[in-house]
Amino acid sequence: MDFHVIEAVEPAQAPLELQEENQVEAVEPAQAPLELQEENQVAEIEVGVAAPEVEAPEKSGEMALSVKGRFFACPTGWVRYKNSCYLYVSTGKSWSSAAAHCDSLGATLASVKNVFDYSFLQDLTRRAGSTVAWMGGFYFQGWRWVDQSLFNYNYWNSQNSVSSYPCIYLNARVEADEAAQAPLELQEENQVAEIEVGVAAPGVEGPEKSGEAALSVEGRFFACPTGWVRYKNSCYLYVSAGRSWSSAAAYCTSLGASLSSVHNVFDYSFLQDLTRRSGGSVAWMGGIYFQGWRWMDQSTFNYNFWSTQHTVSRYQCVHVNTRAGWSNNNCAIAWPSICMTRSC
Secondary structure, three states: OEEEEEEEOOOOEOOOEOEEEEEEEEEOOOOOOOOOOOEEEEEEEEOOOOOOOOOOOEOOOOEEEOOOOOEEEOOOOOEEEOOEEEEEEEEEEOHHHHHHHHHHOOOEEOOOOOHHHHHHHHHHHHHOOOOEEEEEEEEOOOEEEOOOOOOOOOOOOOOOOOOOOOEEEEEOOOOHHHOOOOOOOOOOEEEEEEEEOOOOOOOOOOOEOOOOEEEOOOOOEEEOOOOOEEEOOEEEEEEEEEEOHHHHHHHHHHOOOEEOOOOOHHHHHHHHHHHHHOOOOEEEEEEEEOOOEEEOOOOOOOOOOEEEOOOOOOOOEEEEEOOOOEEEEOEOEEEEEEEEEEOO
16 A cells, blocks of 8 residues: 655866867756745655555545455545545645655655546645645656656646756646646645655665666655666766767756766765776866856855866866866867766
8 A cells, every 4th residue: 555645835177178078977866946945745655555446535544455355544644545545744845855754754745647646636735725735746857756656647737947847746726627737946835745655765875776766865756767877866977978078068958967066075986986987087077167166057166176277278177087086178178978967
C-alpha cells in the first residue's frame, strides 16, 4: 500500500578562447527554485500492500481487505483512496522542504495517473480549507514524479517556463478538466504527500550510476538520466567532444544544464575523478573572468583552488586539471567539458 502526502503549496580555470576539446558536463537534477517561500502541502503514502480501488475516501484507521487478501489501515490523520493513504500537510513549505518532510514520514509528494486521482487531491485540499498544494512533479530533462512512477498523464491548466518554474502544484479552484501546473518560484504552500511503505532513499555523498533515484542532501528526489552521474544533489555529464569554452557552455545549456561550478575540495575532487574515469586529463568548468571570477550558473565564487593563474586579459576560462588544482586558459581551445544540473 502506498502513502502519499500533499503539502500545501554552484577547478581549473581556462580562458574563453581555448580550442574545442572534450568536455565534462555536470547536471543537477530537479527543478524548483530553492528560495520558494513555505506554504501548505499534501502527502500521499502507498502502504506496500495493495488495496481495492475505492473511488470515495475512507476515514483513517478503517481496516480494508487488499486485492491480495491482506489487511491494512491508514494511520490516524491520513485518508485512504484506492490503494494509498494520503495526508494533507497545512504547514507552508518550499517544494524541496515539502519533499523532505514527506520522506521523513516514509512517503513521497503525491503523483497523479488520471483525472480521478487529481479530483481526489483537489477535494482533499478543499476539505482542508485551502486552494493550492505541492504535488510530486518536477522538471529535469522532461517532467518526472518523485516516486519514479511514469509521467503519462497531463492535465495542465497553465504551463510556465520550465527554466524558472520546474515544480508542480495542484489548484483546487480549477475544475478537474482544467488541471493546473505550478511555477518554481511559488511561495511556500501546502502539500500532499504520498508514501510507498518500505521505499525510502537515504542521502548519498558518493556518485551513483545514472538512472538511480535517491533523496538529495536537501531532501529532494530525482533520477539522473542515462549517461549522467549523480553526486550530492546534482547530475554530471562528461562530454568528451572537444569544444571551446563558449561552445561547451552553449551545449550544456541545450541540455538544461550549465558548465560545472565548485564550492569545496570535495566537489573539485569529484570532477577530477570523473575526468580521469572518462579517460581525460583536462575539462572545461563553468568559471569565467568578467570584472572578477564568476561561475556560469551564477552561484557564488567563494572557493579558490588554483594550481596556476595566468593573466586574465588573455586567459579568462577555468578548466579542471586531474593532476593539480584548476587553472585558467585560452577560451578558444577545444577541450572536453563537464555539465551539471540541479534538482528542485
